[in-house]
Amino acid sequence: MEDTLAWHYDSKGIFSVKTAFRVFCDDDNRNSKHDSAASSSRCGGETKKVWSMILTMQASSRLEHFLWRLAHNSLALRSNLKRRGVKVDDDRCIMCNRAGEDGGHLFLKCKCVKALWRSAGLEFVRKLMAECCTTMEVVEKMLTIDDELQLKTALLNQVREGEKRRLADEIAGFCGRQAAEINNLQRITAEDT
Numbered sequence: 001m002e003d004t005l006a007w008h009y010d011s012k013g014i015f016s017v018k019t020a021f022r023v024f025c026d027d028d029n030r031n032s033k034h035d036s037a038a039s040s041s042r043c044g045g046e047t048k049k050v051w052s053m054i055l056t057m058q059a060s061s062r063l064e065h066f067l068w069r070l071a072h073n074s075l076a077l078r079s080n081l082k083r084r085g086v087k088v089d090d091d092r093c094i095m096c097n098r099a100g101e102d103g104g105h106l107f108l109k110c111k112c113v114k115a116l117w118r119s120a121g122l123e124f125v126r127k128l129m130a131e132c133c134t135t136m137e138v139v140e141k142m143l144t145i146d147d148e149l150q151l152k153t154a155l156l157n158q159v160r161e162g163e164k165r166r167l168a169d170e171i172a173g174f175c176g177r178q179a180a181e182i183n184n185l186q187r188i189t190a191e192d193t
Helices: 017-035 045-056 061-071 078-083 103-109 111-119 123-130 135-142 147-158 168-192
Strands: none
Touching (some): 061 147, 103 123, 103 135, 111 123, 147 168
């Protein structure tokens, strides 16, 4: 038999964000027991709640990973890179050129992104999330809205600009079609089982 890579924490040997999180929490719980820490661990109630909400969303693993990183403020945004000691030439927003690109600005407050939210018909969702104080709260708020809007909102946040800048209506339409397609596939799968 030929050698292959296998994730030994899964019975089929396949890596997933879900099993990696389980391994992380098990390790964290073991370490906290050894340290006799009275405080809650990193896999505490809020994190577990958001993670279970992400998993019940039944999205692609790529989207789950994005939401997890968004919730933990670990996306490769200029402000995060700078905070971690990475030399960043310019910390300006790639969309509107405003100084200080952070998640709040890039996903919710940038004038270009606001146009995208309006085009998608999700301005009220953007306003709800803009009131949140932490990225964990933003993701939690996103995951408590109506299922149809939830997927569209998550996809809208995940959109990346390529070399060619696309119009807000184009991106909103793409996200709406993709969300409808995913919802339709989930409905067909549920009917088959």
